[in-house]
Amino acid sequence: MEALRGGSQDLNADVAGFLNLNYLFRNRYYFDGVYQISGSSKFGANNRYSHFWSAGLGWNLHNEEFLKNDWLDIFKLRVSTGYTGKVSFAPYQALTTYRYNIDLNYLNGIGAIPITIGNPDLRWERTMNYNAGADISILKRRINLSADVYLRKTTDLVIDKTIPPSAGATIGKDNLGEIENKGIEIKLDGYVIQGKEWNWQLGTIITHNRNKILRISNALQAINDRNNALNTLSPLPQFQEGESTTALKVVRSAGIDPATGKEVFIKLNGDRTFVFDPADKVVVGDLQPKVLGTFYSVLSYRRFTAATYFRFFYDQYIYNTTLASKVEGSNPMFNADYRVFESRWKKPGDIALYRNIADQSFPYQTTRFVQKENTLTLSRFNLSYELGQQWLKKIRANKASVGVSMNDIFRLSTVQIERGTDYLFSRGFDLNLNIIF
Amino acid sequence: MRSMNIIKNISNLNTLLSTKVVIILSVAVLFLTTSCNKFLDVRPEGELPEKQLLTDANGFEAALFGVYGSMNSRSLYGENLSHNATEVLAQYFVCPGNNNAVNLGAYNYGFSSVESLFQDVWSKSYSSIAYANNVLKNLERFSPQNLEHYNLYKGEALGLRAFLHFDLVRLFCENIQLNPTASGIPYSTDFALKAPKFSRLDTVYNYIINDLLEAETLLKDDEQYFTFPKSNPSHSFSESKRNPL
Numbered sequence: 001m002e003a004l005r006g007g008s009q010d011l012n013a014d015v016a017g018f019l020n021l022n023y024l025f026r027n028r029y030y031f032d033g034v035y036q037i038s039g040s041s042k043f044g045a046n047n048r049y050s051h052f053w054s055a056g057l058g059w060n061l062h063n064e065e066f067l068k069n070d071w072l073d074i075f076k077l078r079v080s081t082g083y084t085g086k087v088s089f090a091p092y093q094a095l096t097t098y099r100y101n102i103d104l105n106y107l108n109g110i111g112a113i114p115i116t117i118g119n120p121d122l123r124w125e126r127t128m129n130y131n132a133g134a135d136i137s138i139l140k141r142r143i144n145l146s147a148d149v150y151l152r153k154t155t156d157l158v159i160d161k162t163i164p165p166s167a168g169a170t171i172g173k174d175n176l177g178e179i180e181n182k183g184i185e186i187k188l189d190g191y192v193i194q195g196k197e198w199n200w201q202l203g204t205i206i207t208h209n210r211n212k213i214l215r216i217s218n219a220l221q222a223i224n225d226r227n228n229a230l231n232t233l234s235p236l237p238q239f240q241e242g243e244s245t246t247a248l249k250v251v252r253s254a255g256i257d258p259a260t261g262k263e264v265f266i267k268l269n270g271d272r273t274f275v276f277d278p279a280d281k282v283v284v285g286d287l288q289p290k291v292l293g294t295f296y297s298v299l300s301y302r303r304f305t306a307a308t309y310f311r312f313f314y315d316q317y318i319y320n321t322t323l324a325s326k327v328e329g330s331n332p333m334f335n336a337d338y339r340v341f342e343s344r345w346k347k348p349g350d351i352a353l354y355r356n357i358a359d360q361s362f363p364y365q366t367t368r369f370v371q372k373e374n375t376l377t378l379s380r381f382n383l384s385y386e387l388g389q390q391w392l393k394k395i396r397a398n399k400a401s402v403g404v405s406m407n408d409i410f411r412l413s414t415v416q417i418e419r420g421t422d423y424l425f426s427r428g429f430d431l432n433l434n435i436i437f
Numbered sequence: 438m439r440s441m442n443i444i445k446n447i448s449n450l451n452t453l454l455s456t457k458v459v460i461i462l463s464v465a466v467l468f469l470t471t472s473c474n475k476f477l478d479v480r481p482e483g484e485l486p487e488k489q490l491l492t493d494a495n496g497f498e499a500a501l502f503g504v505y506g507s508m509n510s511r512s513l514y515g516e517n518l519s520h521n522a523t524e525v526l527a528q529y530f531v532c533p534g535n536n537n538a539v540n541l542g543a544y545n546y547g548f549s550s551v552e553s554l555f556q557d558v559w560s561k562s563y564s565s566i567a568y569a570n571n572v573l574k575n576l577e578r579f580s581p582q583n584l585e586h587y588n589l590y591k592g593e594a595l596g597l598r599a600f601l602h603f604d605l606v607r608l609f610c611e612n613i614q615l616n617p618t619a620s621g622i623p624y625s626t627d628f629a630l631k632a633p634k635f636s637r638l639d640t641v642y643n644y645i646i647n648d649l650l651e652a653e654t655l656l657k658d659d660e661q662y663f664t665f666p667k668s669n670p671s672h673s674f675s676e677s678k679r680n681p682l
Contacts, residue, residue: 096571096628098490100499104506111502112490113568117630164632165560166623168567172630 013041014087027063032056034082038124042091050124054082074137081131085124089158093173094122117169125175127154143190152181153214161217176217179245183209199300206293210286213241228278234319235365238281246287248317251280253366261345261356265366276364284370285317294379303388309380316373319365322418328354328363375413381406384432399436404429491575497590500575504568504597512561518604522554558608563625566601569594571628589662592655598626599648602641610638 018036036052058078061067067075091097096118104111133148157177162170189203220239227236238249252266257274264272267280291314298307327339345352355363363369384403392400407428419425490496509515517523524530525541532538540548546555572594581587602624611619621641623633636644 092484096487097484098487098500098503099484101503101506104503104509106502106505106509109498109502111504111506112485112499113503113507114487114571114628115484117567117628119630161630163630164623165556166563166625167630167632168564168570168625168628169630170560174630 015039028060030058030060032058032080038085040087040124042087042089042094050085050126052083052085052126054080054084054129056080056082071138072136073139073141074135076135078134079132080129082129084127084129086127088125089122089173092116092118094118094120096120117167117172119173121175122158122173123156123175125154125156125158127152142194144188146187148185150181150183150185154179154181159217159220162222174217176215177220178214179211180214181209181211183207197302199298201298202296203298204293204295206291208291209288211245211288213239213243213245216241228281231278231362231364233325234321235281243283244286244288247283248285248287248319248370249281249283250319250365250367250370251276251278252282252284253368255368256345256352256355258345258351259348261348261350261352261359263355263364263366263368265364276366278365281365284367285372287317289313289316289373291315303386305382305384305386307380307382307384308378310376311379312374312376314374316375318371318373318415318417320369320371320415320417322416323354324363324365324369326418329360331360332357371415373413373415375411375415377411378409379407381409395435397435397437399434401434403432403434405432406430487571487575491572491578494585497572497576497584497586500568500572501590501593504565504572504594507561507565507568508597508601510561512557513565517554517558522558523608555608559605562601562605566598566625567628569597569601570626573598573626574628588655589659592652592659595648596652596656599645599652603645606638606641606645610641613638613642 016036016038018034021031021033023031032055034052034054037049038052039049056078057080058076061075061077062072092099092115096114096116098112099115100110100112102110104113130151131148132150133146136145137143155178156175157179158173158175159177160171161174161176163172184207186206187203188206189201191199191201193200216239224238224240227238230236235248235250237245238247239245240247254264254266254272256262257264260274262274263276264274265276265280267273267277268282291312293312295310295312296308298305300306322337323339326337327343330336330340332340339354340357343352344354344357346357353368382403382405384401387397387400387402392398405428407426409427485496491500507513511517521530522541525532525538526544528542530538531542536548537550537554541551541554545551572590576584576587576591576594579587584590602622605622606613610621613619617637617639619638621636621638623635624641624644625633627633
């Protein structure tokens, strides 16, 4: 029999048309409007096209007579609202699609079966956005500030739903979820020194975002139950209506009992117990930091430029897996963290942070390993020199520069945790040469 | 492709509503909803939406081969329901030391590998039934007048559906002669993301018998194409007519 060959291919098409209107009144008030119609091959013919729109209003306060002065360049207030959409599934999940498969050869023909049971009613995921912001530039644009607050509500989120296997499939896609995102974004930059030879710019971008699940499906509930029952190294995600997608849920701990060296758990009703029950898990924090930002400084002298980029996050809860696996979960007979000897319970009366040293069982997910992290990292430093005209002529280039860069130079954190256990952690150093012809 | 980008800077609000803009907008929308439908009908090779595959003999036969092919899997008649699980249950086949076989032979249905084996039989059987149902569902768009072998395709699909349900009843239900009102299995007749309801055992048998009787009438021409017994037929319906055996 002739050998059969298989393969796969992915293909889809999208079309969109849009109408954009801008209207400016006396350079002071302006209006933006966008209407868009989008179509995607991924949908069944029922809901192939979707309509999106957005509208914005702005007020150029700097053009008003009462605010006209020398130092104010831009002062703009703006609000906008609108719908955006997204397709987040494979084409065959909406439209029942047959796929030929060489494993289905029968008699002298190759069989084709539906990849899954399509849901012809699948719709676009739609997000309603509300945004308000201000842009301010002063002193001949030497200092610039831009601030935004937003609220995004995503409806018709395409997520899995479980169905009894007697339907012929166990999972189908449906528009079931709703998520809300709220946040603030602030950008500030300015020139401390602006001159012929010396220039120094400082800038920062600060963001804050919180999300909340408004509605989920039964499939996620099943995943929750499964994730909840597993005692893995770090807690698996739990999706609950009214909570964040990145909520950290563990059982509250009352510490180590000095008499026995066992951990005391706090139940939902406040009772103390030695018995761990995953149903007692509560939200203790969020894995997403409250404030996340970058801070940069670009200092230049003639042809030399030194750029430094910091990253920081504030008020982030983490589950410290180093404590769970290397201090409490480790065997002191082998190479171990010093805290195994210093901080674990050894004899009755010890007030210890960690369990009985003789207990080598896997620790349970409790608040003892939850820590609040504030971190500052110097993520990149770059020093470069731009070549002068006489050099550029020799190599016939338009622009050229040489430089050195370093990554992850230092890190200040309130939490001690091993890094590079999942993915290689590297501290990089590189030389770079950029030439534009 | 075919996207329209109309940027208008209008200095006067009155012109915003001018007929010109409205016409451009409506032409754009009309253009998109009509001519782009074809453009949006793209699929990777080897994949075809049901409405495109199930239009002719080749398509329906590929879909039926698909049902038979899926029944060939090791979860069903490629292993479990032919020479393995059912043989172990009947005590014809023992394998001391093999936890799975020992527990299956002892009817220890709570044992994890035994449980997952029957979960697999249950869900794969219903998948195959759903594939047969989709053939039947798409046959509704045709009739014996406009699709050659219509009766044979319908008969095969009905027969397969009845056969698979019958084997599920034999595996999962009580003996009908002892307790005809016992709870049965869901009888699936649709291809949708919705599970059918459980029926009483005697009702399930009625469904099976009805489907088999209908299949028998529809398949009466079968003998023209295949000699009986079908020891090793090597042709599909449409091919055997072209090259009769």
